[in-house]
Amino acid sequence: TLRDVGIDRALGVIAALATDADNLFLTLSVKSMNPKVMVSARVSEEENESKLRRAGADSVIAPYAATGTRLAQSLLRPHVTQFLNFTTTSVGLDIGIEQVQVAAGSDFVSKSLQQLPIRRELGVIVLAIRRADGTMQFNPPASAAIAAGDCLIVMGEHGSLRQLERMAETKHESAHR
Known part of the structure; x- marks a missing residue:
């Protein structure tokens, strides 16, 4: 059962069963047991996408x-x-696109992109900022201010992306430059 596999501790579930009906039932079951879990579901018939979203799937x-x-x-x-x-x-090349969450205690909070070492020191490009309220700001200007809970959609070399993730998590004096 879902309880036996630890659904109460799960961060995410992938619903990719044989039929859309099975994925719908799994999504409903998971969300009823743990409303905070992220569910990504596969759908065969496009007309069933809205049903899975209404059932609570975060991604279809x-x-x-x-x-x-x-x-x-x-x-x-x-x-x-x-x-x-x-x-x-x-x-x-060793290039990827990632999402980087800005923690509440991060030095990034209340600073503009221009004030941060993201592009200047790491060579990482900020493609978009997903705000905590769910709005998405594409191609943000250098003056865009970062807030706790923002998610930066970024592109760069994998090593630089890992470094950026660490910097966005906590206070780092190098972010003051």
Whole structure:
């Protein structure tokens, strides 16, 4: 059972069972036992996506639709597709796209992007800021202020991304430069 596998301690569940109905039931069961757990669900039929979201799925992926879109994009925008593949797979340079959570005690809080060592010292690009209220600010200006609970969507070399994660967690005097 879900209790036996520790659903009360789980941070996330992937619902990728054989049918949409099974994934819907699993999502409902998980959310009723632990409303805080993140659920990512697979859906075969696109019309069932809204049902899974209403059941509490935080993320719903329709792999057939996504694959079709990706294939079409590879013909229409081959360089964009190549770039996305480059940044989301282990092919090529050591570059990735990550999300970095800004902790309440971080030195990043109440500072602008320009004041932080993100680009200047780490060479990391901030693509977007997801605010604590759920709003997304794409291509934020250097003057964008960081708040506790913000999630930075960033791109850079993996080592720099790990360093940024550590810096965003706690106070670091180097962030004052």
